[in-house]
Every structure is written in structure tokens, then in C-alpha cells.
Amino acid sequence: PPPFVPALKSDDDTSNFDEPEKNLRAVPPSRHLNAAGFSGEDLPFVGFSYIKALGAFTKSESILSGLDSPAKTSSMEKKLILKSKELQDTQDKCHKMEQEMTRLHRRVSEVEAVLSQKEVELKASETQRSLLEQDLATYITECSSLKRSLEQARMEVSQEDDKALQLLHDIREQSRKLQDIKEQANFQLSVLLHFQ
Numbered sequence: 001p002p003p004f005v006p007a008l009k010s011d012d013d014t015s016n017f018d019e020p021e022k023n024l025r026a027v028p029p030s031r032h033l034n035a036a037g038f039s040g041e042d043l044p045f046v047g048f049s050y051i052k053a054l055g056a057f058t059k060s061e062s063i064l065s066g067l068d069s070p071a072k073t074s075s076m077e078k079k080l081i082l083k084s085k086e087l088q089d090t091q092d093k094c095h096k097m098e099q100e101m102t103r104l105h106r107r108v109s110e111v112e113a114v115l116s117q118k119e120v121e122l123k124a125s126e127t128q129r130s131l132l133e134q135d136l137a138t139y140i141t142e143c144s145s146l147k148r149s150l151e152q153a154r155m156e157v158s159q160e161d162d163k164a165l166q167l168l169h170d171i172r173e174q175s176r177k178l179q180d181i182k183e184q185a186n187f188q189l190s191v192l193l194h195f196q
Contacts, residue, residue: 009015
């Protein structure tokens with residue numbers, strides 16, 4: 001649209017046009033004697049006029065006429081059906097992918113729950129193992145102490161056995177000496193009785 005729309009008082013209102021300066025120079029005689037008739041050279045400039053090329057209308061009309069043809073309509077319907085099928089296939093694939101993602105999320109949650117339970121069981125097992133290791137260390141210490149006590153007792157028993165054997169040997173020796181003394185006394189007694 002033009003930047004300025006003039007207000008017209010009537011169909012022949014020319015108040016919005018500048019008055020042309022009167023040309024004081026003499027008009028060349030050739031303009032008055034123009035044999036070709038009216039040329040419009042003395043008219044004031046009122047603006048440019050734009051006319052679309054006929055080719056543009058012809059091209060648009062050919063496109064519209066092509067769209068209205070039955071073959072073109074059938075081709076476009078086939079393309080539309082094909083695109084609709086592709087869209088439906090894509091939507092089906094998206095739906096299947098969403099279902100698969102839901103299944104995978106559920107599976108991941110189940111695996112995480114199992115892992116959490118296993119971690120709890122592992123911590124409990126580690127605690128139990130630590131307690132068992134402490135008990136084992138205590139048992140090893142007690143076994144070592146008992147072993148030393150047993151060795152000490154064996155040494156004491158061995159010493160007592162040696163003492164008992166030595167005492168038995170002394171008793172036998174004393175008994176043998178006593179027997180000798182008794183036999184000697186009987187012999188002497190029998191000799192005395194024989195001489196009486």
C-alpha cells in the first residue's frame with residue numbers, strides 16, 4: 001500500500017498535485033507540428049503503474065487445471081494413502097518402542113531390587129564372616145593354650161612316672177636287702193640251734 005492516501009473531494013479533484021511551473025521558454029515548433037498526434041509528453045508525472053506478466057497467470061492457471069485433473073487427483077490420493085500408511089506404521093513402531101521401554105524399565109527396577117537384596121545379604125554375610133573369624137581366632141588361641149597345658153601336663157606325668165619307677169626300684173632293692181638279712185638271720189639261728 002502507498003505511504004499516503006490522499007483525500008478526494010470529487011472525481012476531478014487535483015488539489016493534491018503540485019501546480020506545474022509555467023515554462024516561459026517557447027515551445028519548439030516541432031511539438032505543435034507533430035504529425036503522429038497526441039504524445040503525452042506535457043502531462044504531469046503521477047506515479048508508476050505495475051502490471052503482472054501474463055506468464056504468471058498462465059502458470060497458476062496451468063497448476064490449478066493440473067490439480068483438477070482426475071489423474072492428478074488419483075495420484076495425490078495414492079500419495080496421501082501411502083503417507084497415511086507410513087504415519088500409521090511409524091505410530092505403531094513408536095507404540096511398540098514405548099511398550100519395550102516400559103518393559104525394560106520394569107526389568108531394570110526388578111534387577112535393582114534383586115541387587116539391593118543381594119547387597120543386604122552380602123553385608124549380613126560379611127558381618128557373619130567377621131564374627132566367625134573372631135571366633136576362629138579365639139578358638140585358635142584357646143587351642144594353643146590347651147596344647148601348651150597338655151605338653152606341660154605330659155612333662156609332669158613323665159616326671160611323675162620317672163619318680164614312681166625310681167621309688168619302685170628303691171622298694172625292690174630294700175625288699176631284696178631285707179630278704180637277704182632275713183635269710184642270714186635264719187641261717188645263723190639254725191646254726192645256733194644245731195650246736196645246742
